Amino acid sequence: MKMDLLTSLYVFMLAAFIGFEVIRRVSPLLHTPLMSLTNALDAIAVVGAILLAGEYHAHGATLAKVLGTIAIVAATSNIVGGFLITDRMLKMFKASGPKKP
Amino acid sequence: MTNLPGMEYIIEITYLIATALFILALKWLSSPTTARRGVFAGELGMLLAIAGTLLHRGIVEYKWIFIALVLGTIIGVPLGKVAMTAVPQRTALSHAFGALCVTLVGTAEFYLRTPNVPRFMMGVLSMEVILGSLTFTGSLMAAGKLQEILRQRPITYKGQNFVNLGLLALAIVVAGMLVAHPEETQLFPLIVVIPLLFGVMMIVPIGGADMPTVISLLNSYAGLSAAAMGFVLDSKLLIIAGALDGASGLILSVNMSKAMNRSFSNVLFGAFGQEQTAAGAVRQARPVRSATPEEAAAILAAANKVVIVPGYGMAVAQAQHKVRELYDALTKRGVDVKFGIHPVAGRMPGHMNVLLAEADIPYDKLLDMDEINGEFPQADVALVIGANDVTNPAARTDPNSPIYGMPILDVDKARTVMVIKRSMAAGFAGIDNPLYYLDKTLMLFGDAKSFVGSIVRELGGGHE
Numbered sequence: 001m002k003m004d005l006l007t008s009l010y011v012f013m014l015a016a017f018i019g020f021e022v023i024r025r026v027s028p029l030l031h032t033p034l035m036s037l038t039n040a041l042d043a044i045a046v047v048g049a050i051l052l053a054g055e056y057h058a059h060g061a062t063l064a065k066v067l068g069t070i071a072i073v074a075a076t077s078n079i080v081g082g083f084l085i086t087d088r089m090l091k092m093f094k095a096s097g098p099k100k101p
Numbered sequence: 102m103t104n105l106p107g108m109e110y111i112i113e114i115t116y117l118i119a120t121a122l123f124i125l126a127l128k129w130l131s132s133p134t135t136a137r138r139g140v141f142a143g144e145l146g147m148l149l150a151i152a153g154t155l156l157h158r159g160i161v162e163y164k165w166i167f168i169a170l171v172l173g174t175i176i177g178v179p180l181g182k183v184a185m186t187a188v189p190q191r192t193a194l195s196h197a198f199g200a201l202c203v204t205l206v207g208t209a210e211f212y213l214r215t216p217n218v219p220r221f222m223m224g225v226l227s228m229e230v231i232l233g234s235l236t237f238t239g240s241l242m243a244a245g246k247l248q249e250i251l252r253q254r255p256i257t258y259k260g261q262n263f264v265n266l267g268l269l270a271l272a273i274v275v276a277g278m279l280v281a282h283p284e285e286t287q288l289f290p291l292i293v294v295i296p297l298l299f300g301v302m303m304i305v306p307i308g309g310a311d312m313p314t315v316i317s318l319l320n321s322y323a324g325l326s327a328a329a330m331g332f333v334l335d336s337k338l339l340i341i342a343g344a345l346d347g348a349s350g351l352i353l354s355v356n357m358s359k360a361m362n363r364s365f366s367n368v369l370f371g372a373f374g375q376e377q378t379a380a381g382a383v384r385q386a387r388p389v390r391s392a393t394p395e396e397a398a399a400i401l402a403a404a405n406k407v408v409i410v411p412g413y414g415m416a417v418a419q420a421q422h423k424v425r426e427l428y429d430a431l432t433k434r435g436v437d438v439k440f441g442i443h444p445v446a447g448r449m450p451g452h453m454n455v456l457l458a459e460a461d462i463p464y465d466k467l468l469d470m471d472e473i474n475g476e477f478p479q480a481d482v483a484l485v486i487g488a489n490d491v492t493n494p495a496a497r498t499d500p501n502s503p504i505y506g507m508p509i510l511d512v513d514k515a516r517t518v519m520v521i522k523r524s525m526a527a528g529f530a531g532i533d534n535p536l537y538y539l540d541k542t543l544m545l546f547g548d549a550k551s552f553v554g555s556i557v558r559e560l561g562g563g564h565e
Contacts, residue, residue: 005221008332008340015341018124019348025131028356028444028469031451032188034130034349035320039195041123041143042346045327047154048206048334053169054160060213065162067209069169071202076173077180078195078202079147084181085191087140089455092185093133096463 414487
């Protein structure tokens with residue numbers, strides 16, 4: 001348990017550093033799509049909700065199922081809506097002129 | 102890992118690949134040329150992770166999972182198809198959904214695990230639930246204000262900061278008590294309900310102009326609560342996705358705060374609205390020069406270089422397509438047209454870029470503040486459409502101005518400044534703008550959409 005926790009903290013710290021470095025490079029032009037994309041990625045929390053709704057629980061099964069199901073609905077709508085709108089926005093960004101490379 | 106040890110590894114491998122794809126997705130988002138590939142990487146990663154999870158041998162019942170997945174898709178599709186002008190409220194709403202998911206899972210986990218919750222686990226669980234619930238109501242409030250279901254004006258009262266900070270402190274104290282005595286389950290509802298209330302109270306004093314910062318901050322909270330959920334469930338994938346989202350929100354909030362020359366705490370606890378009533382009171386009627394569409398068109402047609410500065414007013418008037426016609430008409434005459442975009446123009450980070458890109462204006466003409474400011478002295482005309490405070494030279498020159506020190510677009514350095522505005526009424530922040538009284542400034546009074554339309558007609562362009 002103690003080691004797991006420590007590993008998780010390392011993972012969090014490294015991911016935060018990677019996040020800062022990668023996202024710093026995103027042009028201000030794309031800050032709106034950035035927000036909708038990270039929002040969709042964040043909805044990976046659906047994984048936890050799926051396990052909560054689907055796994056066997058000796059007690060509190062109804063609570064787990066109800067809350068888990070609502071949580072899946074909320075996260076899935078973010079996944080579907082988030083990816084859809086990000087792609088729609090990015091499709092609109094076009095460079096000027098029919099430049100031939 | 103008894104009956105199907107191989108399966109566990111396969112699931113973990115799908116999570117590992119999904120994590121790599123998520124990081125690549127954000128990396129590819131750095132440039133418009135690779136950005137769509139980034140979305141694809143994100144989708145692939147998401148699909149892999151969900152498929153992997155469904156293979157989990159611990160899942161005994163699939164019925165509700167599939168019903169929920171279908172229902173979520175049915176809700177998600179229209180949310181992905183909203184008009185571009187509605188993107189800020191859609192984003193706020195999606196922060197609320199994300200936070201709702203995290204809060205519900207956290208709540209269920211607590212009741213499933215109690216009374217055997219280790220201290221550290223209780224700590225992160227509290228963090229997950231507190232951040233999740235305050236983000237949920239906070240984002241709903243923000244979405245309501247942006248959709249104008251709720252009044253956009255900040256509502257302030259005496260002792261507001263005391264009440265808000267007190268609520269937050271109370272939630273943290275209760276969380277501390279739960280960490281010390283995890284068996285006191287009757288305390289748990291408090292760390293859901295108090296932050297729910299705090300979320301509402303936090304947004305009450307926030308006005309429309311502060312929305313870019315607030316949305317970014319809520320984005321960051323949503324990410325951090327998901328990362329906390331990752332600690333609770335021991336899911337590295339979730340920790341990483343949450344950390345990436347948290348980092349992204351934090352970077353954007355810092356950007357937005359800097360662009361308004363304000364600290365986080367000032368945005369959340371400063372209630373900007375109060376200071377400006379004082380600032381607005383000292384306004385006096387001073388003469389301004391105004392011009393007709395014909396005059397404006399003549400000046401624009403004679404220019405070599407024009408910089409257009411759009412603001413939220415352009416979005417409200419839905420003028421972006423007329424602005425594109427103006428861009429076309431001027432470009433056809435050989436005028437160099439660029440757009441100068443302030444980081445906090447609009448209601449969320451990057452809002453103006455999306456609207457202008459939707460109107461088919463090439464993205465290489467959309468320049469951010471640092472890029473465009475050096476070009477104003479060479480510009481013949483700076484045309485301000487529906488922007489106010491971000492062009493206010495008082496931010497540079499008047500230490501008594503509430504926005505003193507805020508980085509602005511230096512439109513006053515252009516040879517001629519034109520401002521399209523409905524009337525001389527002060528902008529959202531209620532601060533008077535000395536730009537309007539300069540000799541080089543021409544006020545173009547009218548609705549942004551119809552005024553730009555009239556200029557386009559004068560220039561002999563447009564599709565009417």
